Amino acid sequence: MYDLLIIGGGPAGYVAAERAGQKGLKVVLFEKNALGGVCLNEGCIPTKTMLYSAKTYENALHGDKYGVFAENVRFEYEKIVSRKNKVVRKLVSGVKSKMRANNVEVVEGEALIVGRGKNGIEVMCAGKNYFGANLLICTGSEASVPPIPGLQEAGDIILTNREILDLKERPETLVVIGGGVIGMEFASFFNSLGTKVTVIEMLPEILGQTDAEISGMSRKIFTKKGIEFHLNAKVVQVEGNKVIFEKEGETHTVEGDKILLSVGRRPVTRGFGLENLNVELDRGGIKVDEKLRTNVPNVFAAGDVTGFSLLAHTASREGEVVVNNLTGQDDRMRYSAVPGVVYINPEIAGVGETEETAKTKGIDYKVVKLPMAYAGRFVAENERGNGICKILIGAKHSEVIGVHMLGNPSSEIIYGACMAIENEMTLDEMKEVIYPHPTVSEIIKEVVFAF
Secondary structure (H helix, E strand, O other), rough: EOOOEEEEOOOHHHHHHHHHHOOOEEEEEEEEEOOHHHHHOOOOOHHHHHHHHHHHHHHHHHHHHOOOOOOOOOHHHHHHHHHHHHHHHHHHHHEEEEEEEEHEEEEEEOOOOEEOOOEEEEEOOOEEEEEEOOOEEEEOEEEEEOOOOHHHHHHHEEEHHHOOOOOOOOOOEEEEEEHHHHHHHHHHHHOOOOOEEEEOOOOOOOOOOOOHHHHHHHHHHHOOOOOOOEEEEEEEEEEEEEEEEEEEOOEEEEOOOOOOOOOOEEEEEOOOOHHHHHHHHOOOEEOOOOOOOOOOEEEOOOOHOOOOOHHHHHHHHHHHHHHHHOOOOOOOOOOOOOOOEOOOOOEEHHHOHHHHHHHHHOOEEEEEEEEOOOOOOOOHHOOOOOEEEEEEEEHHHHHHEEEEEOOOOHHHHHHHHHHHHHOOEEEEHOOOOOOOOOOOOOOHHHHOOOO
16 A cells, blocks of 8 residues: 555656655656656756757857857757757656655556545556555646647648657748747747747737736847747648638738647646546646645645646646645645746746736736846846846735746746745845845846835
8 A cells, every 4th residue: 555646757746756755655656658747858858958059059159249259150950959868868867766766666657547445546557556545646738739620631740849859850941830938939949040930829929928018028039030920810721831820801821841839738637547536627627726635535636737837846846735735744835926937048037927917816016127237247148138127016015926037047037036926025125135246136136126
């Protein structure tokens, strides 16, 4: 009898397994593909590895801005992909080591929930039955494939985030259907390498959940870099390598050597016997409470399968919340300070309320924004661009409720804003924080003192 059965070895599953093992629980983790889940194998890590190669190439091309001159700057696409694979293998190996170090039993194969009996919750995998007192479901998400006519007939011209990572060569032209985070990261990558990229987005702006002003600024930057955008555009058909879309009552066609389908992800709730426990679903995902409990006693769910916050760092924290409550520590999942990052060049990072969400929720707020150039380190390292830092505070108590940035390296700074929001810091308290000088993080202090 195990204390905890975990289905899915992504960020929610393997972090929960590691924490549970550290606390002395007897754990078995089932994974049908590779440890690390979509994030490590098909998402976060491989894309960021490739994006760094693209950024390095782009910096080399424009080194003259910094007094550095290079001739015959080039890239080898096969080596970029090869390095990506090497990084993924190394990190997957690291996850395996963590499981061994914390006495987590890992079973490779497709898990099937049999049901609940006198011996606890039963799961079958690799021809063996396992029984546990508790079950954590972390089956993740998969790429959504909309019913666009001609999509299936287009064959290998159509790519999702999985297939595009393993292309053998760079396409000369790429059409991206969907201007969300995944679509824009691949658009940024291929644009940096010289591919002609066209982005078709149904909404009025790219990066829909990002602060609208910052999304618009980012789009303008990429327009100057050569990416073509079609907003408020609905794809109605695919004919081979042609994407047909409607915009403002007119029909348009654009061609690409490859077509990336990037219209979102959906929770994986089928194929592993979930129905055998009568777990309640909500909007396509498993319904959970703030402790990640489902409607079935001793059955939990974490990560993308809940359909709530499809981010690896959210999943990891949710896994920790489950284990903490199983081991006597009262813990609850809070979503007010979950950061979001878009690893394009330049980066976007944000946490908390945007102006749009604050208005929708009826929150009375004040906002101040400054160019990133107010931070000396940013000026020293970003000759060819600028950015913005925007901070929102509650009008009544002056607490920080949102921080949003465009500019490198926003991804490495945003955690400080997360801590401020998590701890409900006020403007006056933020003013007392000492920032290292010179760093780009000082932009937060500059904005705070601009209120």
